Every structure is written in C-alpha cells, then in structure tokens.
Amino acid sequence: MLGLPDGVRGCLFDMDGVLTRTATVHAAAWKATFDAFLRQRAGQTGDAFVPFDEVSDYDRYVDGRKRLDGTRDFLASRHITLPEGTPDDPPDALTVHGLSNRKNALVKQIMDRDGVEVFPGSLRYLQAVERAGLRRAVVSSSANTARVLSAAGVAGFFEARVDGEVAERRDLAGKPAPDMYLAAARALGLAPSEAAVFEDALAGVAAGRAGGFAVVVGVDRAGQADALRENGADIVVTDLADLLEPR
Numbered sequence: 001m002l003g004l005p006d007g008v009r010g011c012l013f014d015m016d017g018v019l020t021r022t023a024t025v026h027a028a029a030w031k032a033t034f035d036a037f038l039r040q041r042a043g044q045t046g047d048a049f050v051p052f053d054e055v056s057d058y059d060r061y062v063d064g065r066k067r068l069d070g071t072r073d074f075l076a077s078r079h080i081t082l083p084e085g086t087p088d089d090p091p092d093a094l095t096v097h098g099l100s101n102r103k104n105a106l107v108k109q110i111m112d113r114d115g116v117e118v119f120p121g122s123l124r125y126l127q128a129v130e131r132a133g134l135r136r137a138v139v140s141s142s143a144n145t146a147r148v149l150s151a152a153g154v155a156g157f158f159e160a161r162v163d164g165e166v167a168e169r170r171d172l173a174g175k176p177a178p179d180m181y182l183a184a185a186r187a188l189g190l191a192p193s194e195a196a197v198f199e200d201a202l203a204g205v206a207a208g209r210a211g212g213f214a215v216v217v218g219v220d221r222a223g224q225a226d227a228l229r230e231n232g233a234d235i236v237v238t239d240l241a242d243l244l245e246p247r
C-alpha cells in the first residue's frame, strides 16, 4: 500500500524537493550568488564570465549538500580557492562563509516573500505513512529545516530531525556520506535494513545507497531518473503519491 518492501518500519525523508517545493528556491539563490561573484571576478581577472548552470552545476555540486560544502565544491569545480572566513562574515565578504551567508540571506528573502509549499502528493504520502504506524524522520542538509517544515505546516509528522544544524553540532559528514541518514535511523531505533530513504538529489540517493538502507526511493522532479538510478535509487517516482497507487 505504501509501495515499500516488507520489513520496512520507518521512512527517512529528505525535505527540499521531496516534501517541499524549495529546491528551486535554493537553485535560484545559488545562481544569483555565484553569478554576481563570477561576474565580479571575471571583471578583475579578464577571464570570460561563465555563469552557474542552474541545472547541471546545481545537481553536481550543491544539491543535497550542506551549504558550506556546496560553496566549496562549486568553487573547486572552477578551480577557485577562497579563504574560509568565519560564520559571522558579512554577505559581501569574498570568503566561503561570506558567499554562503549571501546565499542564505537570499533563500530567506524568497521564502519570506513567497511562502513555502508542500507537494500535495507528499502530504498524502506522509499521512498514509503515519496511519500505517511507520516511524518518520526528516534528513535534510538545510540549516533552515525547522523553519521550512513549520512554514509548510508539516513539522508535526516527524519524530526525529537530522538537518544542517544537527550535522554541524554533532560533526556529521554531509551527503553523499550516509552519516546523517544513519543518525536518523538510530534516533528512531531502526537498523538501516528497516528504513526507506526518499531523495531527489544525486548526493542524497548516493548517501542512501552507501548506508545500506532497505530501499532508496528517488523522487524525480527534474527529468533525471537515469542519473538517480545510477547514483543509488532502487525505485524512481515523479511524485510520492505514485507509491500509493495500486500496482
């Protein structure tokens, strides 16, 4: 009925792009941040300005990863090294923290302006999972998870939350490492073989595969079903409600 293998006792959900329509907000904020930075840098070095690609650069370097990891990984893909800086760097500081703070200020601005939408199919699926008595955790790299879940009105579904803030505090490696998912399974008292992972990011399905979970469900919002399978998804759906349909 939930489209999951027998023996699954809990569900571990990524948030941005799986539960809430916020992956596009992150992609837009990353693009605005990196493009402003790259344009300024091109003006100084005389190199051509090559913009951040909202689809391919987003997928490969920032989607599903902790904010600072995303900044570092994208800059490394352009062979750019910036000083790390410190967490309280202002948004115009040319440091890893400065760029990350700039991106976060934009994310908050867009979310405050537009609100946060839960995918209707994800809401139906969460309700069905709760009715079935399965355990539920959210596992997101975002440090804004608590705020987004409550703005979307779905915070009450989750018994455990392992997010960007928790990962920072407990020094957990970010996705594609499995550590955040493993911590969430432990918090629910489940072995990985008893838990299902739901992910839309390539780094996220890779984390699910690396953790040895019962099943990794890839949620394809962007026409990348093959890449999700190659990176670790066992099943790919375009919406969580697809799992509820009789098979």
Ligand SMILES: O=P(O)(O)OC[C@H]1O[C@@H](O)[C@H](O)[C@@H](O)[C@@H]1O
Residues within 6 Å of the ligand: 016, 023, 026, 027, 062, 063, 064, 065, 066, 067, 070, 104, 107, 140, 141, 142, 143, 144, 145, 164, 201
């Ligand atoms: O910047 P935040 O809210 O802490 O989120 C970190 C990352 O969280 C992930 O869920 C998103 O896929 C990334 O795009 C985002 O950058």
